[in-house]
Amino acid sequence: LWRVCFRRKLRPRQVTGDTTYGTVENIVAVEDAGIQAFFPLPDFDRRTPFFGKGTFTYDPGADAYRCPQGQLLPRRKTKYTEEEVLYQADSTTCNTCPVKAECTKSDHGRMVHRSFYADYLDKVQGYHETEAYQKAMRKRKVWVEPLFAEAKEWHGLRRLRLRGLLNANIQGLLIAAGQNLKRLLAAGRRHAPCGSLLALLREPWRLSAVYG
Known part of the structure; x- marks a missing residue:
């Protein structure tokens, strides 16, 4: 997260993740940075x-x-x-x-x-009742989770082929690039060739997120 914020010069107001990311360490680090931690908490x-x-x-x-x-x-x-x-x-x-x-x-x-x-x-639990949190969770289900499911089911993300953080990052980048190319080609088939790619690139949220 901090690497992506530094490279892209981003100042996010909130970070959204699933329960796996909602550890105490992550929550404390994100909240101390002035970012709202939109994570579901385990219901013990x-x-x-x-x-x-x-x-x-x-x-x-x-x-x-x-x-x-x-x-x-x-x-x-x-x-x-x-x-x-x-x-x-x-x-x-x-x-x-x-x-x-x-x-x-x-x-x-x-x-x-x-x-x-x-x-x-308790602070994170309080977010769960807000409209901002509910909206973020809805977006995650539509934009993020399907892409990860596709990558795991069809592109080999379920298991890394090489060891090491660098190699894992390379595999993730290649998979994300492949997903993006599929969407670019699909958009080209659906729309007129002259403007299809330009229109898609103007809406980057349609592309798969690149792993930082």
Whole structure:
């Protein structure tokens, strides 16, 4: 991203990617650069049969979480290696809770983990309800994803033939060039030869994105 911005002298307001790109490291780097990170975030709440983290409310003033039953989960431990803070409810309170079976199997009290970068993640989550984010996702589905699918299915992008970043970049450039040539030739067949290529080049969004 930074290489493309430098070479093309670009100052993007936002960057769009799929969940694979929505790592904490990428989000922090992009947001710190003043660019909005339009990335979907993994929905871990759907991966557990218990109450997900989203059902717990964080209280920044008390630095604690509150469970769906209104009980407090105070801060217990800081894990610097994992870059997260552990919050845990009182075991006695949890074990006598009427909805414990829906919350946890542990007899030591329900735990909730909070990333050091939770504020960044909350900010990105807030983008998801905006029209700008929804529009960017729609564009990605129409302009970007079909091109990658075509490259993987028909042009060998699914597996690199050579090793090394340089060789991988070369293969990506060749594939993108091939896709662009297909579109140029197709446009030439559909329209009058005198103006077809010129019209297409005036609309560069029709061409496959070249890998930086």
